[in-house]
Amino acid sequence: MKILIVDDSKAMRLIVRRTLRQAGFVDHGVTEAHNGKEALESVRLAKPDLILSDWNMPEMSGIELLDALKAEGIAVKFGFITTERTTEMRARATEAGAAFLIVKPFTPEDFKEILTPILG
Amino acid sequence: MQLTDCLAATADSAREIATGPLGISTTAWLESSTPLPEALSGIYIPLLSKELAVQVGVLAERSDFVKLAKALLSMQDDEEFESEGDVFDAMGEVANMIAGGIKVRLEPHTNISVGLPLALTGKVFPPRNSQSIHGVLSLDDRRVWLVVTGTML
Numbered sequence: 001m002k003i004l005i006v007d008d009s010k011a012m013r014l015i016v017r018r019t020l021r022q023a024g025f026v027d028h029g030v031t032e033a034h035n036g037k038e039a040l041e042s043v044r045l046a047k048p049d050l051i052l053s054d055w056n057m058p059e060m061s062g063i064e065l066l067d068a069l070k071a072e073g074i075a076v077k078f079g080f081i082t083t084e085r086t087t088e089m090r091a092r093a094t095e096a097g098a099a100f101l102i103v104k105p106f107t108p109e110d111f112k113e114i115l116t117p118i119l120g
Numbered sequence: 121m122q123l124t125d126c127l128a129a130t131a132d133s134a135r136e137i138a139t140g141p142l143g144i145s146t147t148a149w150l151e152s153s154t155p156l157p158e159a160l161s162g163i164y165i166p167l168l169s170k171e172l173a174v175q176v177g178v179l180a181e182r183s184d185f186v187k188l189a190k191a192l193l194s195m196q197d198d199e200e201f202e203s204e205g206d207v208f209d210a211m212g213e214v215a216n217m218i219a220g221g222i223k224v225r226l227e228p229h230t231n232i233s234v235g236l237p238l239a240l241t242g243k244v245f246p247p248r249n250s251q252s253i254h255g256v257l258s259l260d261d262r263r264v265w266l267v268v269t270g271t272m273l
Contacts (some may be wrong), residue, residue, distance in 0.1 A: 011193055011210035018194075054215075057235060083220025083234070086227050104217050105141040 001119055002029045002046060006039040006053040006062065007081070012104070018080060024050035040068050046052050048117060049075060050112060052102075055082035061105070066096045077118055081106070086111025121171055121229045126222070127151075127253050127268045130176055133221025134266055137214060138259050142191040144169040148258040156254055156265055158243045161185040163208065163215035166235035166265075168221065174270030176222065177244070177254075184262040185211060208239035244269070 007013045020030065031046060032091050033039035037060040039053065051069075053062040060068070065110050066078055079100040093101045098112050099111070131149045138144040162179030180188060189210035191200065201207050215237050223232045244267075246252040250270040 009213045009216075010208050011213050012207060014193065015213075056234060056236060081202075083217050083223075085220060085224055086231075090232065104213075104220065105137060 001049040002031070003119075004031050004039060004042055004046070004048040004051045006033045006036065006051060006057070006065065007016050008054065009059040012054065012081075015035050019106065019111050020046060020115075022108035023115065024108075025111070025115060028119060036062060036068070037040030039065055043069065043074060043076065044072075050077045050079070050115075052079055054082050055080055055084045063092065063096055066098060070097060079114070121226070121254055122242060123172075123174070123251055123268055123270070124169075125229070126172065126174060126176070126226065127150060127255060127266065130218065130266045130268060131220045131226040131255060131257060132225060133218045134178070134257055134264065136221055137217045138194065138257070141217070142188060142214070142259070144191070144259040144262075146258075146260055149255060150258065151255040152265075156243070156267065159241075160223070160265060161208075161211075161241045162265075162267075163211050163237045163239055164244070165215050165219045165237045167232050167270075168235065168273065169230040169232045172229040172232075172270065172272050174268050175268035176215070177269065178211065178218060179265040179267060182241075184264070187262055188214060188259070188264070200219065207238070212237040212239065226268060246270075259261075 005013050035044050035057040054061040071115050081102045083104045085103040128225040135147045164175045165176045189257045190208050219234045246269045252273050254267040257264045
């Protein structure tokens with residue numbers, strides 16, 4: 001499967017890649033985008049199967065990206081990896097159509113539990 | 121709610137991040153009335169709600185700042201960052217995680233929006249009419265100054 005990691009932090013993109021490997025998801029193609037706007041362009045071209053996106057980013061936030069994907073009729077599994085973990089933000093994510101929300105800081109076990117049903 | 125409640129939530133959240141992703145084993149929190157040292161590297165993150173408008177700062181001396189950034193990325197002591205920006209980027213994520221923890225801790229009192237991190241080095245002068253309080257978090261052999269600057273609305 002093709003996975004797109006969207007985060008404005010280089011450090012966090014690296015940590016997400018590393019955690020995917022540590023969780024055993026090694027046979028997937030991983031690409032990166034620095035914000036929602038860049039991710040939207042990448043999705044149109046590369047058509048990933050799964051998007052792992054930060055919430056707060058410059059240019060275009062994760063929630064704005066999700067809304068833009070829906071507006072363009074692009075169906076792709078979408079999950080947040082974010083520090084946003086309040087009840088309100090979880091509800092907003094679900095309402096917008098996110099499949100899951102992984103809270104930073106996370107562990108490889110968190111990734112295994114949440115991503116195994118999607119990535120196998 | 122007072123600014124001190126925000127600082128207490130910051131300290132508690134920072135300890136959680138320190139003992140989690142940063143792999144720090146012992147932490148100790150000391151509130152401080154002495155002025156902030158002038159030559160600190162740091163990240164400030166704005167927190168806004170109907171009840172408060174503050175900046176939360178996570179500051180450290182240069183060598184500790186780099187050590188903590190390396191800890192987040194599980195880098196060895198002899199490994200170097202590609203650029204200065206990468207150090208601040210990593211510490212921006214640390215500050216971001218701390219801000220997420222503050223938001224949850226203060227959720228019963230106020231609904232906070234978290235802004236984007238701002239990196240800086242040197243002395244910060246709080247805006248006029250705002251308060252600033254800080255404390256020191258001891259993390260094994262490193263020290264971090266946690267600052268809350270702003271106003272309760």
